Amino acid sequence: MSFKQISQIAGSAMTAQTVRLNTVxxxxxxxxxxSGKEADTYRxxxxxxxxxxGLEGAGGQLPGARxxxxxxxxxxxxxxxSYEPDHPLANDEGMVFYPNVNPVAEMTDMMAxxxxxxxxxxxxxxxxxxxxxxxxxxxx
Amino acid sequence: MSIDFSKAVGIHPEALKLRAERTxxxxxxxxxxxxxxxxxxxxxxxxxxxxxxxxxxxxxALDTGESSVLFRTPNHPTQDGxxxxxxxxxxxxxxxxxxxxxSLTFLNMKLRGLAxxxxxx
Numbered sequence: 181m182s183f184k185q186i187s188q189i190a191g192s193a194m195t196a197q198t199v200r201l202n203t204v205x206x207x208x209x210x211x212x213x214x215s216g217k218e219a220d221t222y223r224x225x226x227x228x229x230x231x232x233x234g235l236e237g238a239g240g241q242l243p244g245a246r247x248x249x250x251x252x253x254x255x256x257x258x259x260x261x262s263y264e265p266d267h268p269l270a271n272d273e274g275m276v277f278y279p280n281v282n283p284v285a286e287m288t289d290m291m292a293x294x295x296x297x298x299x300x301x302x303x304x305x306x307x308x309x310x311x312x313x314x315x316x317x318x319x320x
Numbered sequence: 321m322s323i324d325f326s327k328a329v330g331i332h333p334e335a336l337k338l339r340a341e342r343t344x345x346x347x348x349x350x351x352x353x354x355x356x357x358x359x360x361x362x363x364x365x366x367x368x369x370x371x372x373x374x375x376x377x378x379x380x381a382l383d384t385g386e387s388s389v390l391f392r393t394p395n396h397p398t399q400d401g402x403x404x405x406x407x408x409x410x411x412x413x414x415x416x417x418x419x420x421x422x423s424l425t426f427l428n429m430k431l432r433g434l435a436x437x438x439x440x441x
Binding site for chain 2: 186228247293299300306317318
């Protein structure tokens with residue numbers, strides 16, 4: 181039976197969604213981290229997911245697909261420039277650079293990630309129930 | 321006259337195994353909900369069961385590999401090429417696990433019947 185592999189698949193998805201939540205937390209926390217240089221400014225981070233096919237073992241089982249976090253990439257959108265000559269980090273022209281984080285997009289991403297996480301918890305719970313009733317096969 | 325156990329329990333062990341395999345496919349779809357380019361898959365349950373039945377009790381021969389796994393046609397295309405529609409997958413998963421319980425119940429009933437026949441009640 182493929183219950184062990186199902187647990188691995190759901191577990192990999194939960195790990196991936198946790199990484200996604202991690203980047204959201206990092207982006208939101210640094211949404212207003214000012215910087216004096218454009219190159220040093222924090223940029224929004226996003227994980228890149230990829231499916232890992234295979235995992236089929238002996239007995240000609242059908243292939244499942246786990247999730248893998250390939251990389252965490254930085255957003256290429258331009259950072260926000262602001263003229264604040266009184267700011268302690270302002271450069272010679274009085275400009276301060278703020279990260280290109282979009283708090284609204286991050287919030288929706290956070291909701292999607294936590295929902296996806298919960299769905300996988302539910303999958304694990306269902307599979308646990310199936311395994312439990314299979315163990316009771318032939319009793320009573 | 322003897323009882324052939326594998327014949328006595330019928331198609332239900334094969335159905336049960338197929339249901340467990342399908343759970344894995346559906347769990348993969350749910351897991352890859354936000355993977356760009358991932359294409360949702362499923363099996364043709366009736367065809368796979370027919371094939372399993374044709375093996376005539378020698379066990380489930382699902383080693384046809386990819387050919388028995390089909391791609392799902394999405395209702396709406398997405399920009400990143402992902403064809404997982406989470407509502408559809410959740411419904412299928414739920415239905416599949418109920419069908420698993422059904423097969424299990426049938427198998428239990430068969431076994432109970434056999435136990436009754438053995439004890440001569």
